[in-house]
Amino acid sequence: MLDFITPFLVNSAVQAITPILLAALAGTLCGRVGVFNMALEGQMLVGAFAAVVGSYATGSALGGIAAATLATVAFSLILAYGVTVFRGDAVVICVGMNLLASGLTAYLLRQMFGVSGTFSDPAIVGLEKIRIAAINGWPVIGWIFSRQTALTWVAWILVAVVTVVMFRTPLGLRLRGVGEDAEAAETMGVDVTRYRIVTVLVAGAIVGLAGAQLSLGTVSIFSEDMSAGRGWIAVVAVMLGRNHPLYAALACVLFGFADAFSVRLQGQGLPNQVTDVVPYVVTLVALVLTHTKRRRRQDPTITASP
Amino acid sequence: MTAGPVVTPVAELEARGIVKRYGPLVANDRVDLVVARGEVHAVMGENGAGKSTLMSILYGLQQPDAGEILMRGRRVEYRSALDAIAEGMGMVHQAFKLFNSLTVWENVVYGMEPSRHGLIDRRAAIERVGEIAARYRLAVDPTVVVGSLSVGVRQRVEILKALYRDAQILILDEPTAVLTPQERDGLFDVIRHLAADGRTILFVTHKLHEVMTITDRVTVLRDGRVVERMVTAETSPREIIRAMTGRAVNLKVEKAPASPGAPVLVADDLTVLSDDGRPLVDRASLTVRGGEIVGIAGVAGNGQTELIEALAGLRQPFRGRVSIAGQDVTAAGVDAHRVAGLAYIPEDRAVTGTARAASAADNLAMGFHRHPPLARGGLLDGRALAAEARAMIARFGIKIGSEKLAVGTLSGGNLQKVVVARELTHRAPLLIAEQPTRGVDVGAIEFIHSELVAERDRGAAVLLVSAELSEILALADRILVMYEGRILAEVDAATATEEALGLLMAGRVQEAA
Amino acid sequence: MSDVARPMRRLLRIPPVPLAILVGVVLGGLLVLVSGGNPVEAYAAIVTGSLAWDSLPNTLNWAVPLVGMTLVAAIPLRGGMINLGGDGQMVIGGLVAALVPLYLPGPGPLLIVVAILAAMVASGLYATIAAWGETRHGIPMLISSLLLSYPAIGICSYVVGFPLRDTTTGLAQTPMIPEAARLPVLSGPLNAGLLVMLVVAVLVVLYDRFTVGGYELRMRGLNARFAGYGGVPLARQMTGVMFASGAIAGLVGALIVLGSQFRFQDGALLSPGYTWSGLMAALLAGGEPLGAILAGAFFAALQTGGFAMQRETSIPRVLTMVLQSIIILFLAIRHGVGRRRETR
Amino acid sequence: ADPKLVVFVSPNPIGVNDFLKLAKTGTEKAAAALGGTAKAYESTDPTTIRQNLEAAAKEAGVVVAVGFEFNDVLPEVAKANPETKFLLVDSCPQTLAPNIYCSVFREYEATFLAGAEAGLTTKTGKVGAIGALDIPFLHRYTDPFLAGAKHVKPDVQTAETLWIGGNNPFSDPARGQQRAAVLVSDDVDRVMAAGAGSNGGIFKGLGDLDGAAAFGVDVNQCKQAPGAVMDNVEKRTDVVIEKGVAGIAKGDQPQVAALGLAEGGMTLTGLEAGVAASGCLIAEYPEALAKVKALRDEIVAGTLKVADPMQLAK
Ligand SMILES: Nc1ncnc2c1ncn2[C@@H]1O[C@H](COP(=O)(O)OP(=O)(O)OP(=O)(O)O)[C@@H](O)[C@H]1O
Ligand SMILES: Nc1ncnc2c1ncn2[C@@H]1O[C@H](COP(=O)(O)OP(=O)(O)OP(=O)(O)O)[C@@H](O)[C@H]1O
Numbered sequence A: 001m002l003d004f005i006t007p008f009l010v011n012s013a014v015q016a017i018t019p020i021l022l023a024a025l026a027g028t029l030c031g032r033v034g035v036f037n038m039a040l041e042g043q044m045l046v047g048a049f050a051a052v053v054g055s056y057a058t059g060s061a062l063g064g065i066a067a068a069t070l071a072t073v074a075f076s077l078i079l080a081y082g083v084t085v086f087r088g089d090a091v092v093i094c095v096g097m098n099l100l101a102s103g104l105t106a107y108l109l110r111q112m113f114g115v116s117g118t119f120s121d122p123a124i125v126g127l128e129k130i131r132i133a134a135i136n137g138w139p140v141i142g143w144i145f146s147r148q149t150a151l152t153w154v155a156w157i158l159v160a161v162v163t164v165v166m167f168r169t170p171l172g173l174r175l176r177g178v179g180e181d182a183e184a185a186e187t188m189g190v191d192v193t194r195y196r197i198v199t200v201l202v203a204g205a206i207v208g209l210a211g212a213q214l215s216l217g218t219v220s221i222f223s224e225d226m227s228a229g230r231g232w233i234a235v236v237a238v239m240l241g242r243n244h245p246l247y248a249a250l251a252c253v254l255f256g257f258a259d260a261f262s263v264r265l266q267g268q269g270l271p272n273q274v275t276d277v278v279p280y281v282v283t284l285v286a287l288v289l290t291h292t293k294r295r296r297r298q299d300p301t302i303t304a305s306p
Numbered sequence B: 001m002t003a004g005p006v007v008t009p010v011a012e013l014e015a016r017g018i019v020k021r022y023g024p025l026v027a028n029d030r031v032d033l034v035v036a037r038g039e040v041h042a043v044m045g046e047n048g049a050g051k052s053t054l055m056s057i058l059y060g061l062q063q064p065d066a067g068e069i070l071m072r073g074r075r076v077e078y079r080s081a082l083d084a085i086a087e088g089m090g091m092v093h094q095a096f097k098l099f100n101s102l103t104v105w106e107n108v109v110y111g112m113e114p115s116r117h118g119l120i121d122r123r124a125a126i127e128r129v130g131e132i133a134a135r136y137r138l139a140v141d142p143t144v145v146v147g148s149l150s151v152g153v154r155q156r157v158e159i160l161k162a163l164y165r166d167a168q169i170l171i172l173d174e175p176t177a178v179l180t181p182q183e184r185d186g187l188f189d190v191i192r193h194l195a196a197d198g199r200t201i202l203f204v205t206h207k208l209h210e211v212m213t214i215t216d217r218v219t220v221l222r223d224g225r226v227v228e229r230m231v232t233a234e235t236s237p238r239e240i241i242r243a244m245t246g247r248a249v250n251l252k253v254e255k256a257p258a259s260p261g262a263p264v265l266v267a268d269d270l271t272v273l274s275d276d277g278r279p280l281v282d283r284a285s286l287t288v289r290g291g292e293i294v295g296i297a298g299v300a301g302n303g304q305t306e307l308i309e310a311l312a313g314l315r316q317p318f319r320g321r322v323s324i325a326g327q328d329v330t331a332a333g334v335d336a337h338r339v340a341g342l343a344y345i346p347e348d349r350a351v352t353g354t355a356r357a358a359s360a361a362d363n364l365a366m367g368f369h370r371h372p373p374l375a376r377g378g379l380l381d382g383r384a385l386a387a388e389a390r391a392m393i394a395r396f397g398i399k400i401g402s403e404k405l406a407v408g409t410l411s412g413g414n415l416q417k418v419v420v421a422r423e424l425t426h427r428a429p430l431l432i433a434e435q436p437t438r439g440v441d442v443g444a445i446e447f448i449h450s451e452l453v454a455e456r457d458r459g460a461a462v463l464l465v466s467a468e469l470s471e472i473l474a475l476a477d478r479i480l481v482m483y484e485g486r487i488l489a490e491v492d493a494a495t496a497t498e499e500a501l502g503l504l505m506a507g508r509v510q511e512a513a
Numbered sequence C: 001m002s003d004v005a006r007p008m009r010r011l012l013r014i015p016p017v018p019l020a021i022l023v024g025v026v027l028g029g030l031l032v033l034v035s036g037g038n039p040v041e042a043y044a045a046i047v048t049g050s051l052a053w054d055s056l057p058n059t060l061n062w063a064v065p066l067v068g069m070t071l072v073a074a075i076p077l078r079g080g081m082i083n084l085g086g087d088g089q090m091v092i093g094g095l096v097a098a099l100v101p102l103y104l105p106g107p108g109p110l111l112i113v114v115a116i117l118a119a120m121v122a123s124g125l126y127a128t129i130a131a132w133g134e135t136r137h138g139i140p141m142l143i144s145s146l147l148l149s150y151p152a153i154g155i156c157s158y159v160v161g162f163p164l165r166d167t168t169t170g171l172a173q174t175p176m177i178p179e180a181a182r183l184p185v186l187s188g189p190l191n192a193g194l195l196v197m198l199v200v201a202v203l204v205v206l207y208d209r210f211t212v213g214g215y216e217l218r219m220r221g222l223n224a225r226f227a228g229y230g231g232v233p234l235a236r237q238m239t240g241v242m243f244a245s246g247a248i249a250g251l252v253g254a255l256i257v258l259g260s261q262f263r264f265q266d267g268a269l270l271s272p273g274y275t276w277s278g279l280m281a282a283l284l285a286g287g288e289p290l291g292a293i294l295a296g297a298f299f300a301a302l303q304t305g306g307f308a309m310q311r312e313t314s315i316p317r318v319l320t321m322v323l324q325s326i327i328i329l330f331l332a333i334r335h336g337v338g339r340r341r342e343t344r
Numbered sequence D: 001a002d003p004k005l006v007v008f009v010s011p012n013p014i015g016v017n018d019f020l021k022l023a024k025t026g027t028e029k030a031a032a033a034l035g036g037t038a039k040a041y042e043s044t045d046p047t048t049i050r051q052n053l054e055a056a057a058k059e060a061g062v063v064v065a066v067g068f069e070f071n072d073v074l075p076e077v078a079k080a081n082p083e084t085k086f087l088l089v090d091s092c093p094q095t096l097a098p099n100i101y102c103s104v105f106r107e108y109e110a111t112f113l114a115g116a117e118a119g120l121t122t123k124t125g126k127v128g129a130i131g132a133l134d135i136p137f138l139h140r141y142t143d144p145f146l147a148g149a150k151h152v153k154p155d156v157q158t159a160e161t162l163w164i165g166g167n168n169p170f171s172d173p174a175r176g177q178q179r180a181a182v183l184v185s186d187d188v189d190r191v192m193a194a195g196a197g198s199n200g201g202i203f204k205g206l207g208d209l210d211g212a213a214a215f216g217v218d219v220n221q222c223k224q225a226p227g228a229v230m231d232n233v234e235k236r237t238d239v240v241i242e243k244g245v246a247g248i249a250k251g252d253q254p255q256v257a258a259l260g261l262a263e264g265g266m267t268l269t270g271l272e273a274g275v276a277a278s279g280c281l282i283a284e285y286p287e288a289l290a291k292v293k294a295l296r297d298e299i300v301a302g303t304l305k306v307a308d309p310m311q312l313a314k
């Protein structure tokens, strides 16, 4: 089984994880301030689309990243203001946002570029892969980090940054408080609405990066609904990680490697309909394992009745 | 008279003509309040009189529709609590505003964290919190997680929060509602200490003896208006009540001696475990007979809640038996308990006892909705539901426009009446009443107490859990004291004293004897 | 309040749903206009393409599964729960409904009944796994129901892709079910599935309004602790609700297979996205069944009209997706739709 | 019905699929040749296929449909609309009506040639294939590819075919890239890319192995990923539809037309004129091309039989 793990595979798994990881990070940020973000799928799609548009228009990948960030932040305004100032239900808003993202990107794709489905053009500049000769030869580290885009590096650095900010800084303490009990935070003079709005928007910028990685990092192409469920996996990772950036990252890694493993299984002749299910089953198992211990801690009214 | 500097008495805090409306309802109607430096000032009034509203305006949580606030003679305007905190306001809410997953020190410094190089300076924070705690004799370990603390300690954390911000004026909204007599006395010590330190205390409560003990002056609200200002030393409880309610209220519970009948609730060797396997209720046995009121006294967090949940079927006991009216209901769910004869007034009316967004009719049906007259063969009788609700609203004097309206905006006392009405109407053989008068005004307390006694006299078995010793002493025929999950002692109500019970509640059996 | 705000406020006094639709239509129209299309033409095409006499059957035909999936979402939502696993449950129902008449002997009408019931039971049971996970292990149903969808889809896809594939075609699909086991045609594209769904919808509304179970579910949705305190067996209720929700998803799959496709075709049940449209319709009504059904029917008309618009004008039908999302977003933020789910 | 209106009804959204785009172009050209107009109706599932087909049958003189998805409904709709002519591309229903015409392709012949190119040009000696979805139809692109490579280079190693799958198999370039990475990690340097909208990812993924190249489908994809595409299996859907509609109009269209290398329905970019400018890598391998041309001639002459992986049970 270990011979499945080849440098290429690890490398490509890390690459495939990046958008999910970025989105999951954004999800934990939102979760920490008490906004359950189920719109990651749609935000990622908007980011992917804007990244391609930006890269195409400016002729630089950086332009693409900037466009992705801006567009996703703008898109996230709906969630940020929707759940705070307008006091809407997060689930409803997120479901609406996902649909809007899917419809709007498809619509704009047709109207802006006259194509439907897939948009690829040599003018779309993808992200460079960073090759560091020094680490290329090292086992494991080299496999993981050589030939990755800057966004993959950013993603893992952000995991560390978010963790430190969340648990070691005044800002993080406030965010955690806002998420745990908004009313209590309010009485301590913390402007809950503002913290939530800013956090959701910052998270939006991070999902924008996820979208840029998806469309510019791996392929330099936009295709309709190309987020293809990755945002949902990120939502699952957030819940599995209980809004903790490190655990959420761990969940992403678990899913990513289960996914890479499933492709390998396909190579062994198993039908893809069956192997496709592997990462989801692995995630479900992880979900069960992480929950069996906490079984009795839940609300007594739930476990009542024989 | 000796010559000295002429002191114009500038009030520490003054509110002038405060008006706050919620739609058509005027919660505060041109309220004037003057509080002097270093005094303990009581704000009293019935449920819904506007006390909490006024306090949240003074603390910047809400903006008044009209009126102004002056601090030491200077006009201030608060956009948020932050502004009020900056002016030296501090507030301890009745429902604690604490983050249960965070430690004491994190709760205290929240929003005003000491930092170094952008990171929280944990050591400085703990040190500072420890210092303040020591200075005001608030025994708290700064490093423990708040979720694991008892109610009394949590309250100290709340006070610490205000002191950490160097609050000059401290608002305490019903601070003693959940304290034992000893804890309450400890709190009063702290309050005296603070006042001596030159700090000002605004004290919201429904308890007259506390007002008489600790406060210097009293302002009474009724229907959002100030109806009376009094100096505590020159008034009496009777006068305050008259000011609050506009009538005389009988504070003494009238009841004849009990004539207990057959056992209705029998719990035998009941053990309830926590998640990590600790016993929360430890081999508790008790019997409640028809026609008697059994009180359970104890400091919150000593297993009363879990015991009641196990008795009501909300929680599975680990070991032991429970029977209601002869029926074994140990492993059964709530519905089986209700069928066997349980009526149950839960501790928390807003979270457990009602659904805010549901109509009064729906709220008043819950628990009895499966059986005639409300339902037949799985079908709900909407007309019966409405008729029953209207009858209860009338009989219990619930202040609500119609049975079709949601109960979400009722005041605490009225909401409690909804719960009491529902649980008493069906004449169940067993009534469990948990903190039935918490946060309820004197008028309503009188009413609820007399209803409980009426239940007993009708022959029902009543199990009363209350943190309010005076309530237990007034109502119960027998008193059980719970300590660390065990039923530590049974005391005859006729001979019990507050002091002895207080010692038992603290687990000091020898001294109490 | 400034003077400028006053006419605004008067405008906002229009009942929320028509206002939301108006906002959606205006914003959608602007989108069309900006991209060089004619909004009036587009909307005319949508309306005639969905509500004109000869397009009405198409709309109704589309509404049957969509309203079905609306109920799938609305029933748990009424109790404050969310079932995101509709896709998997519908697919299981579709496959079972195709396999019964293919591999069981018996007279056609009996096969139809057995196929529908088997589909409902299979899907219902599958849906209860998620409920069991929450009641037994505290695994949030929101995510387990979503995750459980993937294995269901994968396995069904495998079954029709390999062991039970119709080898006379190049697609992953079962053979055609016998004529006798197909739902009777009412007229045009409409079949008896319409009547079945109508009955189910009425039953759900009646259950919600007039039964003890309906009351208990509503109360749970408003405050689950309160319901538990009142004697509602929360665990059993959750299991029952998920069974009902899953069973209706199975019914939808079965009606499509037995009524219009006559075989189970990999992916065909999922590509129209009934599950998400249904979820949106249910959210729009906060789980209230009658409102949800109306919202579902409205979406069905909009989507059917969208296809017609794309045929008539060159405006892509994704415009109707944009319209739907604007309507739901507007309602959510303007009137806090769905905010009634108080606890968790 | 307007006899000069030609409507193309697609089984899936046209967007992601180059092949459906070709069909749309073909329909437009055919309509232009007739002096009429063309329309395209996009479907997503059996219900909308039926709706679109019925709407088209009422309006158009000729309806062009593409794919197996029409097998069930077409005979029914054709019977109800005897005036309208139907051209079904890529598939043929079991019961034909007089107004139904079929054009089916022998994709496997061209794919076999692509495989031969792969066998002749591979440096690592390993070839493989990636398809969007494991359905029999797509095996026409994967199996003959491996067979072709084996034919010219019996000791070539063939990797297990990988499928993109997932939520969006025809439009998930990232998953395509991931699968390419797996093949690359096994040193496979010639890959058939039958992933429709996911192909871009496959091309990108092969960039990680120096000298690796893919084979595109349906249209010339060489320019889309310069240096990554060896050649393309072109399916001349546009030509077939153009000719088919014209034939139907003239009345000389056979009811069932099977199109392979011989008929010009299938080809490789490398076998056509303008290879040099195509941007395809195969232009740099003239000897290989020469051998492949010889193979093509054998197939056309019938001396070399290529197995159809989709031998449907009759
Ligand atoms: N946010 C609100 N919206 C509508 N009405 C409100 C709101 N807050 C308070 N009220 C109403 O204002 C009145 C005053 O409420 P307030 O909480 O100030 O009373 P209180 O004196 O604190 O009562 P209690 O003794 O029960 O705590 C009540 O009738 C209450 O129902
Ligand atoms: N969002 C709201 N809308 C309407 N009324 C509200 C709202 N929030 C609170 N209220 C009302 O405001 C009053 C004050 O709320 P609070 O939480 O203080 O309850 P209370 O029980 O009256 O007070 P206490 O807890 O001090 O006894 C209550 O009467 C409550 O019904």
Ligand SMILES: [Mg+2]
Binding pocket: B051, B052, B053
């Ligand atoms: Mg109050």
Ligand SMILES: [Mg+2]
Binding pocket: B047, B174, B412, B439, B440
């Ligand atoms: Mg109160």
